[in-house]
Amino acid sequence: MWLPLHTVCLRSQTTCxxxxxxxxLKLSRHGDNANVSHFSHSARLSAQTCKALLYRRHGDPxxxxxxxEVDLPLIGAKDVLVKMLAAPINPSDINxxxxxxxxxxxxxxxxxxxxxxxVIEVGSQVNSLKKGDWVIPKDAGLGTxxxxxxxxxxxxISLPNDIPLLSAATLGVNPCTAxxxxxxxxxxxxxxxxxxxxxxxxxxxxxxxxxxxRGINTINVVRDRPEFTQLSDRLKAMGATHVxxxxxxxxxxxxxxxxxxxKPKLALNGVGGKSATELLRHLQVGGSMVxxxxxAKQPVTVPVSALIFKDVxxxxxxxxxxxxxxxxxxxxxxxxxxxxxxxxxxxxxMAPACTEVGFRDYSKSLDTAMQPFTSAKQVLIx
Amino acid sequence: MWLPLHTVCLRSQTTCxxxxxxxxLKLSRHGDNANVSHFSHSARLSAQTCKALLYRRHGDPxxxxxxxEVDLPLIGAKDVLVKMLAAPINPSDINxxxxxxxxxxxxxxxxxxxxxxxVIEVGSQVNSLKKGDWVIPKDAGLGTxxxxxxxxxxxxISLPNDIPLLSAATLGVNPCTAxxxxxxxxxxxxxxxxxxxxxxxxxxxxxxxxxxxRGINTINVVRDRPEFTQLSDRLKAMGATHVxxxxxxxxxxxxxxxxxxxKPKLALNGVGGKSATELLRHLQVGGSMVxxxxxAKQPVTVPVSALIFKDVxxxxxxxxxxxxxxxxxxxxxxxxxxxxxxxxxxxxxMAPACTEVGFRDYSKSLDTAMQPFTSAKQVLIx
Numbered sequence: 027m028w029l030p031l032h033t034v035c036l037r038s039q040t041t042c043x044x045x046x047x048x049x050x051l052k053l054s055r056h057g058d059n060a061n062v063s064h065f066s067h068s069a070r071l072s073a074q075t076c077k078a079l080l081y082r083r084h085g086d087p088x089x090x091x092x093x094x095e096v097d098l099p100l101i102g103a104k105d106v107l108v109k110m111l112a113a114p115i116n117p118s119d120i121n122x123x124x125x126x127x128x129x130x131x132x133x134x135x136x137x138x139x140x141x142x143x144x145v146i147e148v149g150s151q152v153n154s155l156k157k158g159d160w161v162i163p164k165d166a167g168l169g170t171x172x173x174x175x176x177x178x179x180x181x182x183i184s185l186p187n188d189i190p191l192l193s194a195a196t197l198g199v200n201p202c203t204a205x206x207x208x209x210x211x212x213x214x215x216x217x218x219x220x221x222x223x224x225x226x227x228x229x230x231x232x233x234x235x236x237x238x239x240r241g242i243n244t245i246n247v248v249r250d251r252p253e254f255t256q257l258s259d260r261l262k263a264m265g266a267t268h269v270x271x272x273x274x275x276x277x278x279x280x281x282x283x284x285x286x287x288x289k290p291k292l293a294l295n296g297v298g299g300k301s302a303t304e305l306l307r308h309l310q311v312g313g314s315m316v317x318x319x320x321x322a323k324q325p326v327t328v329p330v331s332a333l334i335f336k337d338v339x340x341x342x343x344x345x346x347x348x349x350x351x352x353x354x355x356x357x358x359x360x361x362x363x364x365x366x367x368x369x370x371x372x373x374x375x376m377a378p379a380c381t382e383v384g385f386r387d388y389s390k391s392l393d394t395a396m397q398p399f400t401s402a403k404q405v406l407i408x
Numbered sequence: 409m410w411l412p413l414h415t416v417c418l419r420s421q422t423t424c425x426x427x428x429x430x431x432x433l434k435l436s437r438h439g440d441n442a443n444v445s446h447f448s449h450s451a452r453l454s455a456q457t458c459k460a461l462l463y464r465r466h467g468d469p470x471x472x473x474x475x476x477e478v479d480l481p482l483i484g485a486k487d488v489l490v491k492m493l494a495a496p497i498n499p500s501d502i503n504x505x506x507x508x509x510x511x512x513x514x515x516x517x518x519x520x521x522x523x524x525x526x527v528i529e530v531g532s533q534v535n536s537l538k539k540g541d542w543v544i545p546k547d548a549g550l551g552t553x554x555x556x557x558x559x560x561x562x563x564x565i566s567l568p569n570d571i572p573l574l575s576a577a578t579l580g581v582n583p584c585t586a587x588x589x590x591x592x593x594x595x596x597x598x599x600x601x602x603x604x605x606x607x608x609x610x611x612x613x614x615x616x617x618x619x620x621x622r623g624i625n626t627i628n629v630v631r632d633r634p635e636f637t638q639l640s641d642r643l644k645a646m647g648a649t650h651v652x653x654x655x656x657x658x659x660x661x662x663x664x665x666x667x668x669x670x671k672p673k674l675a676l677n678g679v680g681g682k683s684a685t686e687l688l689r690h691l692q693v694g695g696s697m698v699x700x701x702x703x704a705k706q707p708v709t710v711p712v713s714a715l716i717f718k719d720v721x722x723x724x725x726x727x728x729x730x731x732x733x734x735x736x737x738x739x740x741x742x743x744x745x746x747x748x749x750x751x752x753x754x755x756x757x758m759a760p761a762c763t764e765v766g767f768r769d770y771s772k773s774l775d776t777a778m779q780p781f782t783s784a785k786q787v788l789i790x
Contacts, residue, residue, distance in 0.1 A: 128717035298712045320712030327709050330680045330702030333724025335510035340722035342715025 074098055078172035079388050079406075082134040084125025088392045091123060091137055093385075096172075103151040104179045108161060112195035113141025113170040114380070115395040115404040116228070117319070129166065129346070136169025138406075142185065142194035143175070152179045160187040162198045164359065166346045173385065173408050183359060189370045192377040195405055200228035201366050201375065203318055203345045204294075205236050211314045211341060212292045216241030219287045221305055223247040223272070224296030226257060228378045228403055229318060231264060233294055236366075238265025239374045243287040245308075247272055247301070264376070275304040284308075292316065299324030306332055306340075314339040380405045456480055460554035461770055461788075464516040466507025469774045473505060473519055475767075478554075485533040486561045490543060494577035495523025495552040496762070497777040497786040498610070499701070511548060511728070518551025520788075524567065524576035525557070534561045542569040544580045546741065548728045555767065555790050565741060571752045574759040577787055582610035583748050583757065585700055585727040586676075587618050593696045593723060594674045598623030601669045603687055605629040605654070606678030608639060610760045610785055611700060613646060615676055618748075620647025621756045625669040627690075629654055629683070646758070657686040666690075674698065681706030688714055688722075696721040762787045 080094045121127035145159045161182035225246030250271045258269035293305035296319035332338045352358040369375035379402040383391040391404040462476045503509035527541045543564035607628030632653045640651035675687035678701035714720045734740040751757035761784040765773040773786040
């Protein structure tokens with residue numbers, strides 16, 4: 027569970043809904059036992075229906091998401107038919123199904139906003155993709171929890187297929203969020219410091235690794251837990267400079283830590299509430315805190331003195347908006363993915379701990395993804 | 409009363425104290441009845457002592473600020489002797505005496521950080537100033553509540569003397585704060601909207617007028633009070649587009665208001681607490697809120713969704729820091745003062761409502777300045 031959104035503020039409702047699944051999804055008129063042979067007017071060689079995890083109303087994901095058979099539309103000249111390979115269950119997917127996320131698809135909708143697919147057929151005017159290519163969605167809302175999909179060529183972007191499948195499946199949201207936050211808010215140089223809470227989240231783990239690859243120190247704050255030492259060791263193995271518990275932020279010994287690295291220029295906040303205020307307290311004068319999540323379901327509280335006399339900058343980041351803002355500049359997205367894939371190939375960026383789950387075992391996966399302290403990301407394998 | 413600062417965060421303690429009064433202030437060794445004739449070794453024609461409002465410890469201003477006679481140092485080659493003409497009592501002056509402000513002078517100290525003085529004598533190597541010039545401090549900490557002062561040439565900047573005395577005395581803090589906040593955070597164009605609370609404050613009144621001169625709409629939020637209509641009329645006469653009570657921000661009728669002007673790109677926050685959160689709620693997507701004061705003594709609370717999905721930018725502004733950041737670029741300060749003086753000459757920027765008080769009546773003035781809902785700024789006339 028992620029953002030407690032009841033009031034939703036959007037650039038434009040139209041924009042936010044523009045790429046949703048309605049156009050790509052036509053419910054089977056034949057039900058689960060449909061005989062699909064009457065689709066033979068299609069020139070397609072492969073399946074004319076697919077299996078999809080569908081929800082028809084908002085609510086508890088494990089109650090309302092059902093595996094259904096849905097029609098696939100014909101491939102247009104600028105479309106591709108893809109086979110989904112793997113798709114994670116992200117907190118934002120859960121919130122979208124619950125109806126509490128900032129963007130909501132028209133219902134019924136297929137769940138999932140991220141994942142990697144393989145092109146199995148291309149339309150006659152498709153130039154940028156060919157059969158066999160791996161692709162990921164350019165934007166949220168494609169409905170990735172399905173076996174196949176017909177997608178507009180320009181709704182996906184190709185990915186090299188020499189990276190691990192789980193890395194590809196989880197590349198488009200968390201690592202992109204981490205990379206942008208580390209790049210776009212402060213001019214970080216080797217030796218600088220970043221502090222973050224939720225350091226064990228998907229974004230947190232990516233931030234540790236990308237920062238380490240750039241020579242940037244990270245102070246990583248996690249909630250206390252029985253296996254703290256084990257977690258700390260794991261994050262340090264990824265490149266974390268320091269791993270501390272929330273309560274350490276409020277203790278005098280935190281000062282010791284700043285003897286080994288400068289005060290942070292940048293804070294990454296995935297929690298909100300007191301945790302965010304504590305991050306702010308340790309920022310350098312003039313530094314930035316960027317909020318990308320609100321797991322504590324509490325607002326960010328900023329002392330007036332920090333704003334006026336310490337000149338802290340309090341910002342937010344949403345990778346979906348970044349992608350939309352750059353939708354006319356594919357080079358920006360391509361450059362970011364290339365940088366991430368290069369780190370993956372060099373062994374400097376691993377996928378977060380994942381649990382691979384067969385597509386048909388989605389229900390238990392949804393439950394697991396909603397538990398607190400989940401130590402692994404659930405990834406559906408199609 | 410302004411900022412509830414207990415923990416103070418500074419760029420550098422050294423920097424913050426660098427311009428303070430210690431070097432300029434030597435307590436009279438002769439007490440209030442000192443015979444000053446033994447200072448005849450000075451070539452100076454004018455007074456060798458001056459009267460100053462001094463405090464020797466932090467505490468309640470009306471209890472601890474005393475009118476004392478203090479020695480004036482000799483004028484160095486790069487110094488000027490000035491006669492203070494008028495100096496306001498600002499909230500930050502009060503907080504400095506209370507010991508709760510972000511920068512604190514060495515004690516004993518002369519109160520006051522703003523005001524206009526006239527040059528009455530110049531050192532042999534002074535180039536930028538001549539006798540008769542009006543000057544204002546370049547930085548906080550000069551100790552302006554005094555009759556005369558010997559100041560380094562480069563600690564002051566000249567001002568045209570064809571503007572009203574009260575405008576000159578109150579130019580360096582509030583109008584500069586308003587102008588910078590309207591200039592440096594969002595690219596505002598004629599027809600755009602700014603929303604602000606504390607609209608009746610010195611900064612608020614300056615913001616109304618500068619915005620109006622630039623063709624920018626202002627939505628001005630004030631606390632409810634018996635003479636609301638009178639206040640509203642006064643602010644509208646200055647150029648305010650709308651004047652509303654705090655509670656109106658939370659009511660549906662606020663929507664009516666946005667039929668006549670676009671949603672604000674910029675919010676100016678002098679209050680904090682709920683008031684600040686309400687301003688945020690009405691910002692355009694991607695807009696900025698700039699905090700310059702915290703009258704409510706409550707932090708700024710920002711919903712996580714506003715940061716992530718509405719991309720609001722939460723910032724602070726402190727004119728003292730701006731001046732220090734630009735201390736090597738006098739053109740920037742000069743350009744700002746020229747712009748403000750031009751508006752004053754055109755009748756587009758009036759001083760806030762002021763009560764002129766004789767220098768010796770300072771004690772009552774300090775009391776008055778500390779009352780809530782003060783409708784006029786106390787200005788000491790020397």
